[in-house]
Amino acid sequence: MSNYDSIDHVIGASLFLDDLPEPVNCLHAAICPSPVAHGKLKKINIDKALGIKGVITILTADSIPGENQIGTIIQDEPLLADKEVDFIGQPVALVVAGTARQADKAVKLIELEIEELPPVFDPRQAAANGDFIAPSRTLALGDIDKAWEKCATVVEGRTETGGQEHLYLEPQGSMAMPDERGGIMLYSSTQSPTAVQRVTSRVLGIAMHLVQVEVKRLGGGFGGKEDQATVYAVLAALAALHTSTSTKLILNRQQDMQYTGKRHPYSSDFKIGLDENGKILAYEVTYFQNAGAAADLSTAVLERSLYHATNAYYIPNVRITGHCCKTNNVPNTAFRGFGAPQALFVIESAIAKAAGMMKLPAWRIQEKNLLKEYDTFPYGARARQCHAKRAFSEILHSQKWEVTQKDIFNFNKNNSLIKKGAALMPICFGISFTTGFLNQAGALIHIYSDGSISVSTGAVEMGQGVNTKIIAIVAHTLGVNTDIITVQPTATRTVANTSPTAASAAADLNGMAAKLAADTLRLRLMDTAASRLGEHVSGISINNGKILLKGQPTELDWHALISDAYLSRINLSAQAHYATPDIYFDKNIEKGQPFAYYVYGTASIQVSVDILRGIVTIDAVNILHDAGRSLNQDIDRGQALGAIMQGIGWLTMEELVYNKEGRLLTDSLTTYKVPDIHSMPSEFNVSFMEDTDNPHAVLQSKGIGEPPFLYGTAAYFAIMNALIAARPDKPMFFNAPLTHEKILHFLTCE
Amino acid sequence: MKTIINGVKISLRAEWFDKDLLDFLREDLDLTGAKRGCGIGVCGTCVILINELPVQACKKTVADIVDMTVLTIEGMSNKDDPLHPLQQAFIDAGAIQCGFCTPGMVLTAHAFLLKNNCPSREEIRKAIKGNLCRCTGYQQIVDAIEEAARHYRK
Numbered sequence: 017m018s019n020y021d022s023i024d025h026v027i028g029a030s031l032f033l034d035d036l037p038e039p040v041n042c043l044h045a046a047i048c049p050s051p052v053a054h055g056k057l058k059k060i061n062i063d064k065a066l067g068i069k070g071v072i073t074i075l076t077a078d079s080i081p082g083e084n085q086i087g088t089i090i091q092d093e094p095l096l097a098d099k100e101v102d103f104i105g106q107p108v109a110l111v112v113a114g115t116a117r118q119a120d121k122a123v124k125l126i127e128l129e130i131e132e133l134p135p136v137f138d139p140r141q142a143a144a145n146g147d148f149i150a151p152s153r154t155l156a157l158g159d160i161d162k163a164w165e166k167c168a169t170v171v172e173g174r175t176e177t178g179g180q181e182h183l184y185l186e187p188q189g190s191m192a193m194p195d196e197r198g199g200i201m202l203y204s205s206t207q208s209p210t211a212v213q214r215v216t217s218r219v220l221g222i223a224m225h226l227v228q229v230e231v232k233r234l235g236g237g238f239g240g241k242e243d244q245a246t247v248y249a250v251l252a253a254l255a256a257l258h259t260s261t262s263t264k265l266i267l268n269r270q271q272d273m274q275y276t277g278k279r280h281p282y283s284s285d286f287k288i289g290l291d292e293n294g295k296i297l298a299y300e301v302t303y304f305q306n307a308g309a310a311a312d313l314s315t316a317v318l319e320r321s322l323y324h325a326t327n328a329y330y331i332p333n334v335r336i337t338g339h340c341c342k343t344n345n346v347p348n349t350a351f352r353g354f355g356a357p358q359a360l361f362v363i364e365s366a367i368a369k370a371a372g373m374m375k376l377p378a379w380r381i382q383e384k385n386l387l388k389e390y391d392t393f394p395y396g397a398r399a400r401q402c403h404a405k406r407a408f409s410e411i412l413h414s415q416k417w418e419v420t421q422k423d424i425f426n427f428n429k430n431n432s433l434i435k436k437g438a439a440l441m442p443i444c445f446g447i448s449f450t451t452g453f454l455n456q457a458g459a460l461i462h463i464y465s466d467g468s469i470s471v472s473t474g475a476v477e478m479g480q481g482v483n484t485k486i487i488a489i490v491a492h493t494l495g496v497n498t499d500i501i502t503v504q505p506t507a508t509r510t511v512a513n514t515s516p517t518a519a520s521a522a523a524d525l526n527g528m529a530a531k532l533a534a535d536t537l538r539l540r541l542m543d544t545a546a547s548r549l550g551e552h553v554s555g556i557s558i559n560n561g562k563i564l565l566k567g568q569p570t571e572l573d574w575h576a577l578i579s580d581a582y583l584s585r586i587n588l589s590a591q592a593h594y595a596t597p598d599i600y601f602d603k604n605i606e607k608g609q610p611f612a613y614y615v616y617g618t619a620s621i622q623v624s625v626d627i628l629r630g631i632v633t634i635d636a637v638n639i640l641h642d643a644g645r646s647l648n649q650d651i652d653r654g655q656a657l658g659a660i661m662q663g664i665g666w667l668t669m670e671e672l673v674y675n676k677e678g679r680l681l682t683d684s685l686t687t688y689k690v691p692d693i694h695s696m697p698s699e700f701n702v703s704f705m706e707d708t709d710n711p712h713a714v715l716q717s718k719g720i721g722e723p724p725f726l727y728g729t730a731a732y733f734a735i736m737n738a739l740i741a742a743r744p745d746k747p748m749f750f751n752a753p754l755t756h757e758k759i760l761h762f763l764t765c766e
Numbered sequence: 767m768k769t770i771i772n773g774v775k776i777s778l779r780a781e782w783f784d785k786d787l788l789d790f791l792r793e794d795l796d797l798t799g800a801k802r803g804c805g806i807g808v809c810g811t812c813v814i815l816i817n818e819l820p821v822q823a824c825k826k827t828v829a830d831i832v833d834m835t836v837l838t839i840e841g842m843s844n845k846d847d848p849l850h851p852l853q854q855a856f857i858d859a860g861a862i863q864c865g866f867c868t869p870g871m872v873l874t875a876h877a878f879l880l881k882n883n884c885p886s887r888e889e890i891r892k893a894i895k896g897n898l899c900r901c902t903g904y905q906q907i908v909d910a911i912e913e914a915a916r917h918y919r920k
């Protein structure tokens with residue numbers, strides 16, 4: 017089954033937030049952002065702005081009836097700045113006007129009196145100043161201090177990874193409508209309808225049941241609309257409350273790039289120790305995470321970095337420390353991979369550097385240290401159903417890796433203008449929210465008297481195909497065809513207390529809840545069929561819309577059965593709730609089992625670098641990935657391909673450049689380069705392990721959204737290998753993104 | 767003064783001429799298939815065809831369609847007709863994830879295939895270089911266009 021939404025998409029009929037019909041007299045809001053990164057907010061002068069034609073009102077912190085607080089994990093972020101501004105782009109005031117143009121015009125006339133304070137943009141500087149969002153954390157395994165003595169090689173180093181703009185093609189936005197009894201109806205482009213509902217309720221000072229949030233679909237999310245969509249929804253709601261009129265707030269691309277948080281930049285220190293055979297005995301790492309000016313999801317992101325510090329390797333002695341550093345950048349946020357890619361880059365840099373010292377190819381060290389069944393992670397959990405070695409060796413084999421290595425060596429010997437490089441990347445990614453209580457979901461299924469089925473869950477469709485998967489699960493469970501099933505927009509009134517659509521777990525959690533609800537209905541219907549046929553229920557089954565008795569067709573089909581059930585006053589609706597079992601974590605001892613299961617796989621990436629021009633071509637990307645029993649291979653392959661391209665983009669071309677005042681200079685698509693069609697590798701294959709089961713998720717499937725992002729890391733090291741072939745006199749460096757400028761600088765400078 | 771949009775003749779008033787064409791389509795004609803991904807002519811989500819040439823509607827005004835024939839995604843097929851083969855190819859190839867880039871991508875490909883119905887993959891890549899997709903990684907989009915080309919040869 018192809019993506020459920022794709023027919024509507026391809027004829028232009030699917031509605032995104034900005035396509036929804038506007039209510040009559042709908043107002044438009046625009047944000048007045050802080051122009052400085054840090055300062056005391058002395059005065060907001062709105063007099064001139066109020067004079068603009070069409071302006072209805074201008075709201076500031078004083079206009080907030082409830083709490084001026086939008087922080088979720090830690091309550092440290094005001095909706096509208098009050099007394100202090102902490103980053104450029106922070107909302108200070110909101111203009112509400114008849115048209116978006118009038119609102120934008122008025123924003124320019126608001127005068128802010130700000131006494132500037134020195135800003136901090138470097139997480140190491142913040143750490144030195146003691147500016148942390150939350151206490152630092154350390155995970156340890158074995159006895160690292162003793163282990164160093166046993167190592168034949170010990171290598172230390174430093175790595176940097178830059179931020180990343182989500183660049184979902186649909187910008188952030190929301191539309192709020194005043195509702196009866198003082199309530200608000202919100203349409204939001206959010207991955208977290210419940211977070212929007214909860215924060216709106218807090219800010220407006222009204223109960224959650226008076227706030228309704230509905231999400232039809234997103235034009236991409238990638239984590240950027242997990243926490244960061246909330247502010248625009250709440251601002252629209254605040255405007256609707258004050259004006260008693262529907263209000264819409266849509267960011268244009270430049271505003272979206274300036275105002276919203278990115279992937280967290282990390283600056284990290286590592287030390288790795290190996291025996292003479294390349295076995296890693298000890299690994300110590302410290303992450304300085306640039307959280308930005310408020311917590312947002314930073315502590316959770318850092319937590320995942322800690323858990324994924326050793327990637328797909330078993331290392332007996334480990335110490336991992338993470339600092340969540342408070343700076344004056346925009347609060348950084350979730351982005352596909354959620355801290356794991358940053359951690360992976362550090363361990364792979366450590367391996368690459370050690371390999372250089374030991375005159376061994378890095379892949380030999382990778383191969384030697386892969387996780388096997390029951391190996392312990394630094395936080396105490398054990399690897400189960402572990403396919404790390406298998407994926408790696410199958411890629412070695414299918415890619416004729418050793419031959420390829422020789423070919424590349426010979427090619428490089430004979431060519432001075434083009435150098436080739438290749439790298440392998442094994443991955444391991446844990447599935448579940450590391451914040452335990454989020455691992456729950458709900459579903460509501462109605463079967464109407466004509467037999468058609470409506471499914472609601474807490475999952476938000478953002479292109480990842482979650483609705484298609486949920487339809488397949490319900491169809492499979494009820495024994496009907498997919499074409500009689502519709503998935504409803506995600507709405508807080510139908511499914512309550514939802515977790516964000518995130519952590520690659522939306523299909524796992526919501527799919528399981530939908531399955532449980534469908535199971536309930538199936539049992540009721542089988543009873544109905546049994547009594548109608550005068551048979552025992554054990555002989556009844558439903559398949560393909562037919563009601564079978566001991567496997568043989570009966571007079572009953574789905575429609576007749578449903579009609580019968582309705583007339584017999586059987587409940588044709590079911591609600592279900594699912595909570596992932598057996599996950600726990602004790603932060604006091606930093607041990608536990610935070611994940612339901614792990615995803616494994618290996619990538620090989622080959623590149624060519626034009627030595628004179630510094631231009632990189634990605635020649636081949638080949639992946640072997642463990643998707644469990646995929647619910648839909650086409651969708652999973654699409655997720656994998658897209659994630660890999662984003663991963664390659666992050667480490668090779670996507671560069672956020674700021675001036676010294678902290679203003680983002682790369683705030684448009686002309687200055688911020690993302691992978692376009694030219695970046696597409698000419699050989700690009702994703703294969704799935706065909707026979708891996710997963711008893712820990714719905715119908716033996718596995719989460720797919722994030723893990724493949726990690727494969728992109730291979731591109732950095734493949735390019736680096738090509739650069740070293742050109743300049744064997746120079747050491748590798750670990751400072752991503754590896755942009756064209758950095759490549760040229762490396763090749764041409766002494 | 768008039769224009770033809772998706773086969774329908776529409777008379778244009780002079781006072782509309784300065785209006786942003788993308789706003790005109792989306793707000794006044796309720797043709798919301800063309801999206802505003804960037805507003806500055808670099809993402810391709812707003813692409814429509816004017817006299818069979820792909821054009822970024824966000825860079826044009828209503829004056830630019832006077833006496834022209836305009837095709838938006840809504841005009842490529844209608845609800846009762848089967849899908850255009852190119853649209854079907856996008857669905858079959860899995861070239862659609864979030865769908866935000868899809869209308870612009872399909873129309874750009876359509877204009878290209880009308881001119882070149884036997885393209886190489888390299889030519890397809892060049893044709894859609896002005897259209898960004900953040901979801902798919904492009905491979906399935908190139909596959910879809912390659913597959914659809916044969917229908918343009920008939």
Ligand code: FES
Nearest residue numbers: 804805807810824
């Ligand atoms: S909106 Fe027109 S090109 Fe991006």
Ligand code: FES
Nearest residue numbers: 864867899900901
């Ligand atoms: S499908 Fe989402 S941008 Fe292309």
